[in-house]
Amino acid sequence: MRSMGRNETAHAPADDVSGDTEEFDPIGTLTLIGIYFVILVLAWVYIYYIEFLGRDLVVVG
Amino acid sequence: MHIHAYEKLWLAASVLLILLLLGSVTYGAVGPGVAMVSDSEPAIDAGGLDEDERFSEPRVEQVGENEYEAYVVAFQFGFQPDPIVVPEDSTVTFYVTSRDVIHGFEVAGTNANTMVVPGEVAEITVETDGAAEYGIVCNEYCGAGHHGMEGKLEVVSQSEFDDRTSGGDGE
Amino acid sequence: MSEAIEGDRTFADKFPEEARIVRAALLGSFLALTLGAIFGIIQTLHRTGIFRGLIDSTDYYTSLTAHGVFLALSFTTFFLVGLFTWAVVRSLDRPLLNTKITWTWYGLMAAGMTMTGISILAGFTDAIDMSADVLFTFYAPLQAHPMFYAGLAVFIVGSWIAGADWFRTWLAWKREHPDERIPLQTFMVLTTMAMWYIASSAVAASVLIFLLPWSLGLIDQVNPTLTRTLFWFFGHPVVYFWLMPAYLLWYTVLPKIAGGRLFSDPLARVVFVLFLLLSTPVGIHHQYLDPGIAEGFKFISMTNTMFLLLPSLLTAFTVVASVEYGARRRGGSGLLGWLTDLPWRDPAFTGMMLAGLMFAAGGFSGMVNAGMNINYMIHNTIWVPGHFHLTVGTAVALTFMAATYWIWPQITNKPIYSRAIGLFQVVLWFIGMALMSNAMHAQGIMGVPRRTAEPEYSGFDYPTMFGGFEELNVQIAIGGTLLFVSTVLFIGNLVLTMGNPKVSGLAETLPPALSGPDDSPKVLDNLRLWVGIALTLVVLAYALPLAAIINRGGLLGPGVGTYPVWLSPALDALANAAASVLGAVGDASASLVEVVR
Numbered sequence: 103m104r105s106m107g108r109n110e111t112a113h114a115p116a117d118d119v120s121g122d123t124e125e126f127d128p129i130g131t132l133t134l135i136g137i138y139f140v141i142l143v144l145a146w147v148y149i150y151y152i153e154f155l156g157r158d159l160v161v162v163g
Numbered sequence: 164m165h166i167h168a169y170e171k172l173w174l175a176a177s178v179l180l181i182l183l184l185l186g187s188v189t190y191g192a193v194g195p196g197v198a199m200v201s202d203s204e205p206a207i208d209a210g211g212l213d214e215d216e217r218f219s220e221p222r223v224e225q226v227g228e229n230e231y232e233a234y235v236v237a238f239q240f241g242f243q244p245d246p247i248v249v250p251e252d253s254t255v256t257f258y259v260t261s262r263d264v265i266h267g268f269e270v271a272g273t274n275a276n277t278m279v280v281p282g283e284v285a286e287i288t289v290e291t292d293g294a295a296e297y298g299i300v301c302n303e304y305c306g307a308g309h310h311g312m313e314g315k316l317e318v319v320s321q322s323e324f325d326d327r328t329s330g331g332d333g334e
Numbered sequence: 335m336s337e338a339i340e341g342d343r344t345f346a347d348k349f350p351e352e353a354r355i356v357r358a359a360l361l362g363s364f365l366a367l368t369l370g371a372i373f374g375i376i377q378t379l380h381r382t383g384i385f386r387g388l389i390d391s392t393d394y395y396t397s398l399t400a401h402g403v404f405l406a407l408s409f410t411t412f413f414l415v416g417l418f419t420w421a422v423v424r425s426l427d428r429p430l431l432n433t434k435i436t437w438t439w440y441g442l443m444a445a446g447m448t449m450t451g452i453s454i455l456a457g458f459t460d461a462i463d464m465s466a467d468v469l470f471t472f473y474a475p476l477q478a479h480p481m482f483y484a485g486l487a488v489f490i491v492g493s494w495i496a497g498a499d500w501f502r503t504w505l506a507w508k509r510e511h512p513d514e515r516i517p518l519q520t521f522m523v524l525t526t527m528a529m530w531y532i533a534s535s536a537v538a539a540s541v542l543i544f545l546l547p548w549s550l551g552l553i554d555q556v557n558p559t560l561t562r563t564l565f566w567f568f569g570h571p572v573v574y575f576w577l578m579p580a581y582l583l584w585y586t587v588l589p590k591i592a593g594g595r596l597f598s599d600p601l602a603r604v605v606f607v608l609f610l611l612l613s614t615p616v617g618i619h620h621q622y623l624d625p626g627i628a629e630g631f632k633f634i635s636m637t638n639t640m641f642l643l644l645p646s647l648l649t650a651f652t653v654v655a656s657v658e659y660g661a662r663r664r665g666g667s668g669l670l671g672w673l674t675d676l677p678w679r680d681p682a683f684t685g686m687m688l689a690g691l692m693f694a695a696g697g698f699s700g701m702v703n704a705g706m707n708i709n710y711m712i713h714n715t716i717w718v719p720g721h722f723h724l725t726v727g728t729a730v731a732l733t734f735m736a737a738t739y740w741i742w743p744q745i746t747n748k749p750i751y752s753r754a755i756g757l758f759q760v761v762l763w764f765i766g767m768a769l770m771s772n773a774m775h776a777q778g779i780m781g782v783p784r785r786t787a788e789p790e791y792s793g794f795d796y797p798t799m800f801g802g803f804e805e806l807n808v809q810i811a812i813g814g815t816l817l818f819v820s821t822v823l824f825i826g827n828l829v830l831t832m833g834n835p836k837v838s839g840l841a842e843t844l845p846p847a848l849s850g851p852d853d854s855p856k857v858l859d860n861l862r863l864w865v866g867i868a869l870t871l872v873v874l875a876y877a878l879p880l881a882a883i884i885n886r887g888g889l890l891g892p893g894v895g896t897y898p899v900w901l902s903p904a905l906d907a908l909a910n911a912a913a914s915v916l917g918a919v920g921d922a923s924a925s926l927v928e929v930v931r
Binding site for chain 2: 127128129131132135136139142143146150151154155157158159160161162163
Binding site for chain 2: 394475558559597598600621624626627629632636643647651704705710715783785786787794855891894895899
């Protein structure tokens with residue numbers, strides 16, 4: 103679809119905006135970003151609780 | 164303002180993630196008791212360390228039962244004392260300052276790590292486990308010889324510690 | 335409609351003078367990239383011990399200073415001023431008010447960076463008594479030649495005039511279009527520059543009040559913690575200054591290349607407002623392990639930093655959704671099957687997507703950096719450069735290179751010499767950085783320090799964790815070499831492009847957002863309000879720490895010496911003489927501080 107020959111403008115044309123918004127559910131995006139979320143949480147738990155707190159010479163004061 | 168339901172979901176997850184991060188750091192502070200280098204020590208005259216009671220003679224000193232203090236001076240390009248010798252299963256507080264530029268004091272591979280700023284004294288307390296040898300590196304660029312600036316931390320048994328301190332090698 | 339349909343006319347056709355400025359800025363940026371890449375390959379081979387024959391280890395720090403200043407300041411900022419000029423003129427669809435002013439700021443920035451660059455490069459030769467081996471962060475009391483600081487000041491003043499130029503152009507547009515929303519790209523430019531004014535004021539003050547007079551011998555000492563804190567007041571928001579042009583491209587150009595449109599204009603505005611508000615009151619997170627700063631200030635800084643994750647996390651969603659929309663319109667289907675319906679052969683698209691992917695990884699190491707006490711594990715280790723080579727070194731740099739393949743034809747009317755080489759180049763960057771950055775993170779956890787010519791020590795060996803030290807060194811060297819080759823391909827492709835004949839039909843347009851600006855609250859465009867809140871947050875985050883630091887060490891430091899890395903003995907004596915005369919000024923002001931205290 104290369105036919106959208108309009109600029110990003112101060113006033114977006116009303117005709118195709120509202121319709122599209124309701125139609126499009128970015129389920130693929132939600133899936134991808136959900137995977138990212140799980141990776142972040144697991145990686146954080148590993149690096150904070152296992153790698154960091156498990157090291158020698160923890161600074162306690 | 165129109166925000167898609169999925170995006171609201173993601174926003175909520177993001178806030179949850181941020182709370183997890185803040186919660187972990189707080190847990191580290193109150194659970195295992197990890198404390199930050201802070202402003203606990205008053206400022207010091209970096210040019211006058213020779214007259215300072217603690218830093219004119221960098222050393223390890225026993226201050227209580229199983230409690231030791233290490234007064235460490237960082238300079239271009241080394242640490243004093245070197246090596247730093249402390250006994251195992253003890254509580255050691257490092258007081259580290261610089262007599263010239265900004266340095267780093269990092270016991271490589273451990274969590275003992277602090278900036279060393281002239282005019283300030285960094286105070287960090289650690290608990291040692293069994294006997295071990297660690298390298299100390301300066302991890303802040305401090306001049307042309309920076310890469311050669313290293314020291315040693317030796318955690319030794321109580322008997323060896325007593326031998327070495329009474330043996331008169333300066334510690 | 336504020337703008338006419340662009341039709342077949344490119345930016346160069348419509349705004350030839352502005353296109354010339356954009357070209358000049360981008361070329362300045364690519365010159366800096368070339369120099370930075372040369373130092374990069376020297377360092378990657380030297381540090382890892384693969385080849386140490388080209389420079390002495392003592393000169394490594396001259397190289398490292400050049401690498402940091404040319405890439406982090408020059409490459410990024412020159413690209414930014416070019417891109418922002420393009421974005422303002424394009425989205426307002428009007429020329430700049432007065433291009434004499436435009437050429438003035440360009441000239442100042444170029445002159446300033448040349449001064450700073452010369453003072454750094456002179457460090458390679460003993461023939462001139464000049465050097466600036468103080469690295470990108472120039473922490474006192476290491477002292478550079480005065481020209482290093484003077485050049486930085488001129489460079490920053492140039493960037494301030496650039497911002498004023500864009501603000502004036504916007505105000506002129508506003509008079510012509512009183513009731514319209516600020517076009518999105520211009521909105522992004524203005525919020526970024528507002529953030530830049532706030533952030534750079536601190537480093538300008540540090541340079542002009544303390545470091546430059548001190549390097550000239552007018553005052554004989556400075557407070558290292560104070561100048562360091564003022565640096566980081568600037569040093570964290572500057573990373574968003576690098577990142578915002580990349581965000582502008584991800585929000586406004588990437589969806590178009592993917593065949594889609596921006597998912598949400600209002601959220602894009604919210605994100606930029608959040609960056610304006612939160613970028614600056616976080617700098618103390620670079621000083622978590624500094625003595626002389628209370629733990630409470632560090633905790634406040636961490637909280638702000640963590641909330642600064644929000645705009646980036648929101649961006650991830652909005653940008654990916656915009657791309658997904660493009661893929662669906664191209665016939666993509668399935669939960670993830672649409673990923674195969676994207677223009678992966680387009681170097682601009684693939685480059686930006688890979689840059690975004692790396693930014694997601696960099697987000698994780700950034701969270702670790704931001705976590706106050708976990709900083710003990712990685713502070714000043716090579717983990718940190720591992721992190722920012724993912725962010726500024728890929729999210730920003732790779733996006734800029736990818737965007738060049740899209741934008742360059744429109745500002746020159748010349749098609750890219752080889753899009754195939756372009757595609758190969760961006761993928762090569764990704765692979766090279768994946769290797770280099772991964773190994774740097776792993777070495778960092780082992781405790782290997784950053785910023786050192788020879789990270790191996792005589793007295794101890796590093797523990798083996800994710801592969802041994804040596805093995806990771808090889809990974810770093812291979813990655814760094816691939817990055818260098820990628821840069822050479824990029825520059826070569828661009829040089830050959832310049833030899834192409836001019837053609838017509840290269841015009842590109844940008845589609846409006848799915849959810850347009852009319853859907854966003856008007857208050858988002860109230861820049862005065864946001865700047866006011868941003869300033870308030872900065873005062874809340876910094877007033878007490880700065881007061882405490884000055885109270886502890888004095889404005890001019892607690893008896894800290896001066897360690898010039900540039901004076902010969904003869905000059906040294908001269909400077910000492912001058913310092914003793916003029917030092918009286920310093921003493922007087924120091925005693926004044928005593929009295930006030």
